Amino acid sequence: MANEQLDTPKRVLFGLSMKLITMIIAMIMVVEVLIYLPSVANFRINWMDDRVHIAGVAARVIETVPDTMDLTPEMISRLLSSAEAEALVVRTNGQSQLIERPDMPMPVAAYAADTRERAPLDLIAGALEIMFFGSNRTMRVIGVPMDSQDVVVEVLVNEALLREELITYSRNIFWLSLLVASFTSFAIFLFLNGLLIRPISRLTNNMIAFRQDPDDARKIIVPSERRDEVGVAERELAAMETNLFTMLKQKQHLADLGLAVAKINHDLRNTLGSAQLLSDQVANLDDPHVQRLAPRLVNTLDRAIKFCQSVLDYGRQKSVPPKFEMVDVRALLDESATEAAVRMHPEIEWRNGVEDDVIIKVDPDQIARVFTNLFKNAREALETHALQNGDHPFIAVNMSSDGDMLRLYVEDNGPGLSPRAKDNLFRAFEGSGRAGGTGLGLAIAKELVEAHGGELKYLDGDNGTKFEICLPR
Known part of the structure; x- marks a missing residue:
């Protein structure tokens, strides 16, 4: 669970975003299926209506032929080909006329389909039956041509022609539906991603990060200005993390x-x-x-x-989360040195080796307290112990940059720490380097630096005392 924040491929495949896209596509496809069923049924009945209408036109052509003129085989073939029919039967006023190919035997119809009966479920069932179970059977299509209510036409056609067109139509509808579903789901996802997915991911990642290091105040979420349920969740999470941070400290x-x-x-x-x-x-x-x-x-x-x-x-002492703001490091060090009575000291030299315009995002009050404690300890050590070899006492701060981290080095040329102080450094009531001290200054300084997501440590050397403060920029 601790690696879920960094496990991007797993989150993409099984995360909320992928589930949302899949759900949207599935719902759109279900809607498309509900639309497709009456659509394919309508396509089938229209196809049969077209054959009936063409047969009606052929019947009117036959009626215009004089009685003294017989239909030639070529004319009959053209009429049947226009309707894609194998034979036609025209019934008018109780009389029937058969039109068939003279060179082919009369086919036997396997079943009849009456276009005058248009029950929705029957139309859907008929279309699905042809698509999934159709073959080369001959079907008899019965209907009334347009503008010819007294004429009934029967058309014998090969079922395979209709089945092929139904499959082509269904294939086109499928790809079109999939394309529409993809574009629609993508558009809905972009909207919901900004509205819900990203804020929820931010809340989730923050909870994971805070659980891993609840002592780092930088992990406390900064709530947005939203007034909806997500904004309420952000503010409540920030309040909970702040209370937990304070309680732990x-x-x-x-x-x-x-x-x-x-x-x-x-x-x-x-x-x-x-x-x-x-x-x-x-x-x-x-x-x-x-x-x-x-x-x-x-x-x-x-x-x-x-x-x-x-x-x-x-x-x-109450441990409150830092209030981060942009701070000039050099000016902050000078102020802390003045507070610790180091900067204007008559015997101790103050050296500020930090460059101008070095800006870092910290709580100025808390970080100033860290430097003040370190400077006071160094001043008291220099005032208490005389330096050997006539060295001039000094307290210096230098810096180096390491990527996103700023490293500050606080050092002096005093007597250094005793072995007992080194062994118990940063431990309250045990890490004092002088008689009568409690060791609380260094313990509090380390706590404040860690609340900023940084680190305070002692650098062992031959002369004097040197501490390193590492802070995120």
Whole structure:
């Protein structure tokens, strides 16, 4: 099921589009069959009427011949050939006249077909019977010629002539019907494809993509402006995916918070215990000792307060989907460096190696938060540790482009990360590289980058610290 979005041949053969085209063609062909049956019956009766009318004309020709003049065999042959008949019988006023070929014996009719009887079902049955079971039998066609109500004509014709024309007519009707059905189904398909098939395919592909990676906010569908049922489905799906995305992130935060409870209790108990001991000493000492111990007491309590506050902030944090917009990367980096007190730092050099006019579609607030966290960590590391060999401290950002991905490299020439920090990097409450840290900054930064469909990773090197941020353009 996970590969259905990419399995184009299977989707073409068994998808909704092919089923729709097949259904339309089938329905049109069924309608054509319902039209064809009376049509072929009408063709058969018209064919027999033509033979009767031609025979009526032949009868009037015979009547114009004087009694003293006999019909020659050549005249009889022409009259019968014009009607494609083997013999004619003309009945007028109770008298009958037989016209037959003198060189051929009188054929015996296998059955009679009276054109004066036009029941619809009988006409259809007669046409189908000739088409499927006809042979070289002789049939007797009985009818009244046009404008000759007192004359009844019987025409003996070979059934094979009518059957051949019925088959030709049916073949032409079939190809014409198939052509009409194809063009009609294609036209209806183009209309329904834009109205239903493509929106439904978009919904289906989005659900498959979101199920595969629900942590990527880029997979949340953007609903259209449609006001019909498809538009309602798009908006409801977007709301459901947004709620699910937020819920998954919130649950992840709660899970991380639960894992950290034991560590928080232990560290907080030790920290507050130290503060309590110092408070007891301060209460029993004179003023000079108070002045010496008071700063330690304040620092210890501050550490406890900051630690508790950071944990509470992480637990209350709400993961909302990014609001994507076009952002100038260089300007965003400068703003983040200013926010992290790096850009105007008196001792740390800021290097922005990103080219001008590099535009990317991201949430500016969330990505700025990622860079601010990285810049703050680098600044604190450079401020805390003195550099060896007299190197001038710097924080730099460089970029490279890899197809549809933009890669940004944040590095400094500080002391680097400790082995413990590297082993637990991006893990809340465990990946801090300095004493008293919680490791929440990198954990949140990684989460925000992944919500954009990107990746944040640490690049191990000899000197300093270097992170790579990979974002889709």
